[in-house]
Amino acid sequence: MARDVQFTIDCADPAKLAAFWAEALGYRVQGPPPGFDSWEQALTAMGVPPERHNDASAVVDPDGAGPRVFFQRVPEPKRVKNRVHLDVRAAPGLAEEARMTALEAAADRLVSHGATRLERHEPAPPLDAGHIVMADPEGNEFCLD
Incomplete structure:
Protein backbone atom coordinates (compact mmCIF):
# COMPACT_ATOMS: atom_id res chain seq x y z
CA MET A 1 0.00 0.00 0.00
CA VAL A 74 14.43 24.56 16.04
CA PRO A 75 16.79 26.29 18.50
CA GLU A 76 20.02 24.56 17.48
CA PRO A 77 21.97 25.38 14.29
CA LYS A 78 22.91 22.84 11.65
CA ARG A 79 26.18 21.20 12.67
CA VAL A 80 27.07 18.38 10.26
CA LYS A 81 26.46 17.16 6.73
CA ASN A 82 22.92 15.97 6.05
CA ARG A 83 22.42 12.20 6.09
CA VAL A 84 19.39 12.65 3.80
CA HIS A 85 19.17 15.27 1.09
CA LEU A 86 16.91 16.25 -1.78
CA ASP A 87 17.90 15.81 -5.42
CA VAL A 88 16.33 18.50 -7.58
CA ARG A 89 15.90 17.14 -11.09
CA ALA A 90 16.92 20.24 -13.01
CA ALA A 91 17.88 18.66 -16.34
CA PRO A 92 15.44 15.85 -17.13
CA GLY A 93 16.05 14.17 -20.45
CA LEU A 94 19.28 16.04 -21.14
CA ALA A 95 22.74 14.50 -21.50
CA GLU A 96 26.37 15.51 -21.62
CA GLU A 97 27.11 19.22 -22.12
CA ALA A 98 23.45 20.20 -22.56
CA ARG A 99 22.72 18.62 -19.18
CA MET A 100 25.58 20.39 -17.40
CA THR A 101 24.63 23.71 -19.05
CA ALA A 102 21.06 23.32 -17.71
CA LEU A 103 22.39 22.43 -14.24
CA GLU A 104 24.66 25.49 -14.27
CA ALA A 105 21.70 27.73 -15.18
CA ALA A 106 19.64 26.22 -12.34
CA ALA A 107 22.56 26.69 -9.93
CA ASP A 108 22.94 30.35 -10.91
CA ARG A 109 19.20 30.94 -10.46
CA LEU A 110 19.19 29.37 -6.99
CA VAL A 111 22.32 31.25 -5.92
CA SER A 112 20.40 34.43 -6.71
CA HIS A 113 17.77 33.19 -4.22
CA GLY A 114 20.26 32.52 -1.41
CA ALA A 115 21.75 29.09 -2.21
CA THR A 116 25.47 28.36 -2.09
CA ARG A 117 27.23 26.36 -4.76
CA LEU A 118 29.44 23.69 -3.14
CA GLU A 119 30.91 21.55 -5.92
CA ARG A 120 30.44 20.33 -9.47
CA HIS A 121 30.81 16.66 -10.33
CA GLU A 122 31.62 16.08 -13.98
CA PRO A 123 29.86 13.32 -15.91
CA ALA A 124 31.57 9.96 -15.43
CA PRO A 125 29.80 7.41 -17.64
CA PRO A 126 28.34 4.90 -17.54
CA LEU A 127 26.52 5.58 -14.24
CA ASP A 128 27.09 9.23 -13.30
CA ALA A 129 25.63 11.87 -15.58
CA GLY A 130 27.16 14.71 -13.54
CA HIS A 131 25.57 16.89 -10.88
CA ILE A 132 26.10 20.03 -8.80
CA VAL A 133 26.07 19.97 -5.00
CA MET A 134 24.42 23.03 -3.47
CA ALA A 135 23.34 24.26 -0.03
CA ASP A 136 20.13 26.09 0.78
CA PRO A 137 20.25 29.44 2.68
CA GLU A 138 20.69 27.58 6.00
CA GLY A 139 23.40 25.21 4.75
CA ASN A 140 21.30 22.10 4.05
CA GLU A 141 22.92 20.22 1.17
CA PHE A 142 21.01 19.24 -1.96
CA CYS A 143 21.97 18.18 -5.46
CA LEU A 144 20.98 19.51 -8.84
CA ASP A 145 20.90 16.50 -11.09
Whole structure:
Protein backbone atom coordinates (compact mmCIF):
# COMPACT_ATOMS: atom_id res chain seq x y z
CA MET A 1 0.00 0.00 0.00
CA ALA A 2 1.37 3.44 -0.96
CA ARG A 3 1.89 5.99 1.80
CA ASP A 4 1.57 9.75 1.70
CA VAL A 5 4.99 11.26 2.48
CA GLN A 6 6.02 14.64 3.88
CA PHE A 7 9.61 15.80 4.23
CA THR A 8 10.37 17.83 7.36
CA ILE A 9 13.32 20.20 7.57
CA ASP A 10 14.54 21.69 10.85
CA CYS A 11 15.64 25.29 10.44
CA ALA A 12 16.03 28.72 12.02
CA ASP A 13 13.73 30.68 9.68
CA PRO A 14 10.83 28.60 8.30
CA ALA A 15 9.33 31.40 6.19
CA LYS A 16 12.64 32.20 4.47
CA LEU A 17 13.47 28.56 3.82
CA ALA A 18 9.95 27.81 2.56
CA ALA A 19 10.22 30.67 0.07
CA PHE A 20 13.59 29.36 -1.13
CA TRP A 21 12.37 25.76 -1.55
CA ALA A 22 9.18 26.91 -3.29
CA GLU A 23 11.45 28.53 -5.87
CA ALA A 24 13.81 25.55 -6.07
CA LEU A 25 11.07 22.94 -6.50
CA GLY A 26 8.51 24.91 -8.49
CA TYR A 27 6.18 24.60 -5.49
CA ARG A 28 4.15 27.26 -3.71
CA VAL A 29 4.08 28.23 -0.06
CA GLN A 30 1.02 26.56 1.46
CA GLY A 31 -1.78 29.04 1.95
CA PRO A 32 -3.68 29.71 5.17
CA PRO A 33 -6.74 27.71 6.23
CA PRO A 34 -10.07 28.49 4.57
CA GLY A 35 -11.65 31.71 5.81
CA PHE A 36 -8.33 33.53 6.31
CA ASP A 37 -6.53 35.86 3.89
CA SER A 38 -3.09 35.32 5.47
CA TRP A 39 -1.24 33.09 7.92
CA GLU A 40 -0.79 36.11 10.20
CA GLN A 41 -4.56 36.54 10.35
CA ALA A 42 -5.13 32.79 10.96
CA LEU A 43 -2.44 32.45 13.62
CA THR A 44 -3.65 35.55 15.45
CA ALA A 45 -7.20 34.15 15.43
CA MET A 46 -5.84 30.87 16.81
CA GLY A 47 -4.20 32.74 19.69
CA VAL A 48 -0.63 32.16 18.55
CA PRO A 49 1.56 35.01 19.85
CA PRO A 50 3.29 37.11 17.16
CA GLU A 51 6.78 35.90 18.16
CA ARG A 52 5.69 32.34 17.27
CA HIS A 53 4.20 33.15 13.85
CA ASN A 54 7.36 31.92 12.09
CA ASP A 55 7.61 28.60 13.97
CA ALA A 56 6.55 26.63 10.89
CA SER A 57 5.84 26.87 7.18
CA ALA A 58 5.28 24.45 4.33
CA VAL A 59 5.48 24.25 0.55
CA VAL A 60 3.24 22.16 -1.66
CA ASP A 61 3.26 20.97 -5.23
CA PRO A 62 0.73 23.12 -7.13
CA ASP A 63 -0.28 20.01 -9.11
CA GLY A 64 -0.74 17.96 -5.94
CA ALA A 65 1.60 15.21 -7.16
CA GLY A 66 4.75 15.80 -5.11
CA PRO A 67 5.22 15.52 -1.37
CA ARG A 68 4.64 18.41 1.01
CA VAL A 69 7.81 19.88 2.54
CA PHE A 70 7.39 21.15 6.10
CA PHE A 71 9.80 23.56 7.80
CA GLN A 72 9.93 23.77 11.60
CA ARG A 73 11.93 26.17 13.70
CA VAL A 74 14.43 24.56 16.04
CA PRO A 75 16.79 26.29 18.50
CA GLU A 76 20.02 24.56 17.48
CA PRO A 77 21.97 25.38 14.29
CA LYS A 78 22.91 22.84 11.65
CA ARG A 79 26.18 21.20 12.67
CA VAL A 80 27.07 18.38 10.26
CA LYS A 81 26.46 17.16 6.73
CA ASN A 82 22.92 15.97 6.05
CA ARG A 83 22.42 12.20 6.09
CA VAL A 84 19.39 12.65 3.80
CA HIS A 85 19.17 15.27 1.09
CA LEU A 86 16.91 16.25 -1.78
CA ASP A 87 17.90 15.81 -5.42
CA VAL A 88 16.33 18.50 -7.58
CA ARG A 89 15.90 17.14 -11.09
CA ALA A 90 16.92 20.24 -13.01
CA ALA A 91 17.88 18.66 -16.34
CA PRO A 92 15.44 15.85 -17.13
CA GLY A 93 16.05 14.17 -20.45
CA LEU A 94 19.28 16.04 -21.14
CA ALA A 95 22.74 14.50 -21.50
CA GLU A 96 26.37 15.51 -21.62
CA GLU A 97 27.11 19.22 -22.12
CA ALA A 98 23.45 20.20 -22.56
CA ARG A 99 22.72 18.62 -19.18
CA MET A 100 25.58 20.39 -17.40
CA THR A 101 24.63 23.71 -19.05
CA ALA A 102 21.06 23.32 -17.71
CA LEU A 103 22.39 22.43 -14.24
CA GLU A 104 24.66 25.49 -14.27
CA ALA A 105 21.70 27.73 -15.18
CA ALA A 106 19.64 26.22 -12.34
CA ALA A 107 22.56 26.69 -9.93
CA ASP A 108 22.94 30.35 -10.91
CA ARG A 109 19.20 30.94 -10.46
CA LEU A 110 19.19 29.37 -6.99
CA VAL A 111 22.32 31.25 -5.92
CA SER A 112 20.40 34.43 -6.71
CA HIS A 113 17.77 33.19 -4.22
CA GLY A 114 20.26 32.52 -1.41
CA ALA A 115 21.75 29.09 -2.21
CA THR A 116 25.47 28.36 -2.09
CA ARG A 117 27.23 26.36 -4.76
CA LEU A 118 29.44 23.69 -3.14
CA GLU A 119 30.91 21.55 -5.92
CA ARG A 120 30.44 20.33 -9.47
CA HIS A 121 30.81 16.66 -10.33
CA GLU A 122 31.62 16.08 -13.98
CA PRO A 123 29.86 13.32 -15.91
CA ALA A 124 31.57 9.96 -15.43
CA PRO A 125 29.80 7.41 -17.64
CA PRO A 126 28.34 4.90 -17.54
CA LEU A 127 26.52 5.58 -14.24
CA ASP A 128 27.09 9.23 -13.30
CA ALA A 129 25.63 11.87 -15.58
CA GLY A 130 27.16 14.71 -13.54
CA HIS A 131 25.57 16.89 -10.88
CA ILE A 132 26.10 20.03 -8.80
CA VAL A 133 26.07 19.97 -5.00
CA MET A 134 24.42 23.03 -3.47
CA ALA A 135 23.34 24.26 -0.03
CA ASP A 136 20.13 26.09 0.78
CA PRO A 137 20.25 29.44 2.68
CA GLU A 138 20.69 27.58 6.00
CA GLY A 139 23.40 25.21 4.75
CA ASN A 140 21.30 22.10 4.05
CA GLU A 141 22.92 20.22 1.17
CA PHE A 142 21.01 19.24 -1.96
CA CYS A 143 21.97 18.18 -5.46
CA LEU A 144 20.98 19.51 -8.84
CA ASP A 145 20.90 16.50 -11.09
